[in-house]
Amino acid sequence: MANANDNAAAELTTEYVTVTIGDHLFGLPIFRVQDVFVPDRLTRVPLAPPEVAGILNLRGRVVTAIDMRARLDLGARAPGAPVMAVGIELRAESYGLLVDSVGEVMALRNGACEAKPINLDPRLSRVAAGIYRLEGQLMVVLDVDRVLDIKNGAVAA
């Protein structure tokens, strides 16, 4: 019985929005993604943690933009390089995760999700929910809540 349930759960699929951040492929559960937009006119916030790229106006809402490269310690984006934002809502506040590009939406079987390897970079490991082996590359599933769990000041390495 328990087995059957497990199997049923494993057969269920979750849809992910794939994004690339510094040559890596990541997946965000689609039910957490509000929208995808091009960040425009970012206002930097003095004294903010380094991960906070700034704030911007998205259709009348003030959105806090999180630089995912800084968040995952993947090095700074080259100046002028294209940037996209994935809108996330957390406790009635809007956030925008700045990524290099947004790919497609993939439906993946829950059963295929593997535990993250123990030797994963600790900064990445803290925000990763699991890993999918796709054709030719790995996709790290991001835990949105942990991504946004930014402590005041700097994030401990």
Next chain:
Amino acid sequence: MDDLLREFLIETNESLDVVDVELVRFEQEPNNTKILGNVFRLVHTIKGTCGFLGLPRLEALAHAAETLMSKFRDGMPVTAEAVTLVLFTIDRIKEILAELETHQSEPEGADTELIGQLERMVQQAAAKAPAGHTVGTLVPQTLQRPLRPGEVSLDELERVFRETPGPVPASIAPPAIAPQAKVEQPSPAVEKDEAEGTVASKSLRVSVDTLENLMTMVSELVLTRNQLLDIVRRHDESEFKVPLQRLSTVTAELQDGVMRTRMQPIGTAWQKLPRIVRDLTAELGKDIELELHGADTELDRQVLERIKDPLTHMVRNSADHGLEPRADRIASGKPEKGTIRLSAYHEGGHIIIGVADDGRGLDTRRIRDKALANGLATEAELDKMSEQQIQKFIFTPGFSTAKTITSVSGRGVGMDVVRNNIDQIGGSIEVHSVQGQGLSFTIKIPLTLAIISALIVESGGERFAIPQLSVVELVRVHGKSEHRIERIKDAAVLRLRNKLLPLVRLSSLLKLDGDHGIPDRGFIVVTQVGAQTFGVVVDGVFHTEEIVVKPMATKLRHIGMFSGNTILGDGSVIMIIDPNGVSQAIGTSVASTAAAHSDADAGQSASAESTLSLLVFRAGSPEPKAVPLSLVTRLEEIDCKKIELSNGRHMVQYRGQLMPLVRASDEVKIRREGAQPLLVFSDGHRSMGLVVDEIVDIVEDRLDIQVGSDRAGVLGSAVVRGQATEIIDVGHFLPLAYADWFRGKDMHVADKERTLLLVDDSAFFRNMLSPVLKAAGYEVTAVSSAQEALSMLKEGGRFDALVTDIDMPEMDGFALAEAVRGEQRFGEIPIIALSSYSSPESIERGRQAGFHDYVAKFDRHSLIAALKEQTADIIQAA
């Protein structure tokens, strides 16, 4: 949750709050049947609804309370005991309601004991009451209650509502009549409702979320309109212009309307206070009267929420610490009943809330000891502080002077939390206390937090909004402007009308660039937070704009510099600067200096005792010399090559004029190379440079000349910063630069020299002002006390004007003015008050006392202008 239940909870909680207040009122006015009727109706409604929703525990409680209250109606004497019991019952009902809200069912348990108490009270009443009134009502009720809690009382209710005197058939009638009574009963209640509450029937309950949403939408609309206006402005001929104008007006009205829906009378925040005070009265054994004034003053709901707790806390404090026990009050000749007074009124865009009591006031000495014990200040620092400054320590975290911790207050969490809450909403709090007479707090808060007027500035390439409420003025500085940035060591200051303002550069505060220096040109936003004033240096200033405040994201809330953000008309987001945060960041050293400034200004003590900004320098000898900073116009360092010798005197070209240089003492050597420090004194268009060796510092200290001097140019010696310092006499040097300085340029105005009586208890100011006034063409007689001045006048001394200090021992300036005005023969001699502080209140007081004018002590120009005006009147009148 069930909609019905939710509605019930909201309604009942509101009703209970009203019951609380009304019952306390009722206790004080037991004969007011209207109040009782009101309470009764509310409790009855609660009971009825409980029965309908199937909440037996609540129903039984409400019923028992109602029964007791019905006895009040029958003429049972209203005792404190009985009211306490009813209040206690209401508390229990509230507890049950809270449970109900979380678990959606009544908690387990019974209230037999409480109900028993209520019943005993009823029986007692019955025993005491005249027999005729209680026939039949009691017995069936006590018997039947365990069976059907809601039923029997209806008979009684009916009776109550009908107001029929004497026993009605209902009391004799068996319960069978009850259903009939049930049907009949509501109609009188409803009628009553309608009679009293036509307003209530027109109002509608709207959830706060809906309003908040509406507010957000309106904010959006405002922004969109701003954008549209922006576009149309760029096209001269646009068919959109007229409709857009209409849209704009409608939007503004809509915004106003929505804002108004968020307004609530402050009375809602006060609602719980009568009950609290009543309970405290019992607990502390004190007699307390709570006065509430201006309860219908409206303010934004959001603001209201934030001040609710601080106000409650302050009232508790007043009751517990402030008001003395009965015996002490009688001993000190005060009325037995202590008073706590709350008031609220609008003033500009602010609401002013006062909390005052007539208790013992703050014990400054205890605060002082505590501050010392807690290491908040050193003995020496405390010695220099005024009482008011010491009193401000009560706002420090963990500061409580209560000797004993009572259940009411005194746990060391107190006024600091109050101040924090008020700070957060951009308000300020001030304390005023007179030992033995009482304590009062004045809270000033903005009416609304949602839309504020803000000044848009630029700093470090970014734009920021500074709330207009805390902006005092804008000063533009550049090399040639009147106001200049000066530096004392590393600290930059701006001298603005006899005040030194600490300056801070916004971009360095926000770490926007590596440059920490303050440029010589730029804009200074003079900002005031509480009693502190400081200058924020920005690169540019744009305009003021009504901005919609959006809260900071939680991830950014720890940055103390911002209070929120906003979207401008052009669609960009900018941060709103929090002046409180900036003032804290400037640091405590600056803060205390600024406080010392304002307190010195407040004229708390005699002028000779209050602190003064002194410029300390060296000239000719290693011993420091000093001059009041207020007399110095500018500090300069002149390139020595620019110093020229002309006609045997040293001169320098300064701002297109020749400025004579005078050495501060004969030993001073005018340098030949490098930079020469100068103190520049100006009067009108004339300037003089006083040559010194070195400018040492600016210190805040008392000026108490202890040893006089016979030497020319020196007033005497005083201890400044623990070091004997010569105080120089500026009056001596001015004629050295211009021989005719004292004869003055305005001499030709007067045909004859006008006479002036100068009254000041401080020798220093007498010495300082006499030459200045002489220079303006007056013959000055200086005296050191009001009595002396009065006797001179009585002896027939004739003066064209009287210039007097305000703060003087024994007889102050106000008293002098009143005395002079009281004597007919002195005529209408103009009296000009000199004070280091000119608050609107003191000016008003001065006018009443008979002053013609009120001038700041250091403001020579205004003084002379005032004198000219007043004496000119005399001449015209003559």
